[in-house]
Amino acid sequence: MPEGTTFESRTEAMCGFNVAGPKSREMLQRLTNASLATADFPFMASRWIELGGIRVLALRVSFTGDLGWELHCDVADQLRLWDVLVAAGAEVGAGPVGSRALMSLRIEKGYGSWSREYSPEYWPQEVGLERLCKMDKDFLNKAAVAETLGKPARERLVMLALDAAETEASNADATGGEPIFKDGQGIGRVTSGAYGYSVGMSLALGYVKDAVPGDAVEVMVLGQPHAARILDAPPFDPEGRRLRG
Numbered sequence: 193m194p195e196g197t198t199f200e201s202r203t204e205a206m207c208g209f210n211v212a213g214p215k216s217r218e219m220l221q222r223l224t225n226a227s228l229a230t231a232d233f234p235f236m237a238s239r240w241i242e243l244g245g246i247r248v249l250a251l252r253v254s255f256t257g258d259l260g261w262e263l264h265c266d267v268a269d270q271l272r273l274w275d276v277l278v279a280a281g282a283e284v285g286a287g288p289v290g291s292r293a294l295m296s297l298r299i300e301k302g303y304g305s306w307s308r309e310y311s312p313e314y315w316p317q318e319v320g321l322e323r324l325c326k327m328d329k330d331f332l333n334k335a336a337v338a339e340t341l342g343k344p345a346r347e348r349l350v351m352l353a354l355d356a357a358e359t360e361a362s363n364a365d366a367t368g369g370e371p372i373f374k375d376g377q378g379i380g381r382v383t384s385g386a387y388g389y390s391v392g393m394s395l396a397l398g399y400v401k402d403a404v405p406g407d408a409v410e411v412m413v414l415g416q417p418h419a420a421r422i423l424d425a426p427p428f429d430p431e432g433r434r435l436r437g
Contacts, residue, residue, distance in 0.1 A: 206249075207270045209277060214434070215284045220261060223280055228261075235436040244276035255294060257301025257426070258434050285387025293384075297396050300388040302351045302426035308368065308383045309397055318345045318399075347380060347401040352419040352428070354385075354411055356392040364413050366396040373410045373417075379403055381388055382411060391427040396420070 203240055211220060221228050226241040238251045246269045254260025265273050289340060304310050304319060316322040316337075324434055354366060366385030371378055380400030388395045396411065403409060405424035410417045429435060 195268065197284045198206065205267060206264050207267050208262055208264035210254065210256075210260060210262050211277060211286075212254040212256040212258050212282075213286060215286060216254075216260050217260075218286045219280050221284060222283070223276060230437060244273070244280070246273050246276065250272065256297040256436065257303060257428050258297070259437065281420060282433060294388040295384070296388055297390070297428075298392075299384055299386045299397060300391050300426060300428035302397065304397060305384060314349075315340050315343065315345065317341060317343075318347060319349045347399045349383075350380075350400050350403070350405070351423045351426060352382075352396045352398060352400060352409070352420045353423055354396060354413070354418045366411055366413050366418075370396075370398075370428060371412050372398055372400055372420075374400075374403055374407060379409070388427065393427055394418075395427070402404070 217228050220243065223244040224241050226239065227233065228414075233250075235252050238249060241248060241250050243250070243263065249264040250266070252260075253262055263273065264278075281357055298305065310319060315330055316325050322341060325341060326343075327334070327338060331337075352372070358418070365387045366382045368384050370382040370385070372380040372382065378400055379402055382396045382398040384398075384419055385394075385396035387393075397413075400409070400422070403422055405422050407422045409420050409422060411420045412418070433434040
């Protein structure tokens with residue numbers, strides 16, 4: 193660390209909210225003089241802005257897969273920011289959502305979650321994140337990363353669409369832990385699953401081997417086989433136009 197550089201952990205001093213959805217820009221723009229237009233505030237950018245008179249660190253990211261911002265403020269401002277956001281949301285038909293709704297949305301987009309789809313045990317090429325390894329740059333343990341990237345994937349993270357009405361005995365969605373079969377052979381397991389209400393599909397994320405997009409498979413849900421297929425793209429905004437627009 194260069195001489196004179198200091199480090200301060202702000203983990204316990206700050207808290208945050210996420211505002212996401214097709215009207216999130218309209219909602220937040222009413223609260224700030226800072227431009228939230230894509231040209232001024234592109235995807236993955238961050239800015240310190242005033243929002244309803246409260247200083248926040250705004251990040252143009254969203255775990256829902258739709259347009260959105262993370263908003264981080266001092267702990268002392270949390271309740272005031274909450275009140276400002278709820279009041280502004282009511283004007284555009286928005287309101288608080290729970291973790292199950294977020295689970296459904298992120299699975300529609302094919303977003304993995306730490307400790308479910310992502311962990312130190314998986315290699316970048318197994319979770320589809322090898323593109324984020326910038327091998328043209330210098331960083332700690334680069335040689336180890338290069339060695340790992342040179343190995344063939346042991347299994348791959350995929351997205352599946354289930355026929356939730358495959359049997360009369362079960363129309364349940366997968367939730368995680370269900371085995372995946374192809375031609376009667378076990379090829380993997382589900383890590384997350386939920387019904388995607390905005391796309392009208394029963395969806396799941398999971399790891400498989402010896403299978404590719406388009407393959408027909410079976411997922412055992414509550415002891416019943418459900419026909420499924422491996423998707424080549426998430427059903428919600430596959431090109432990321434809403435997320436980046």
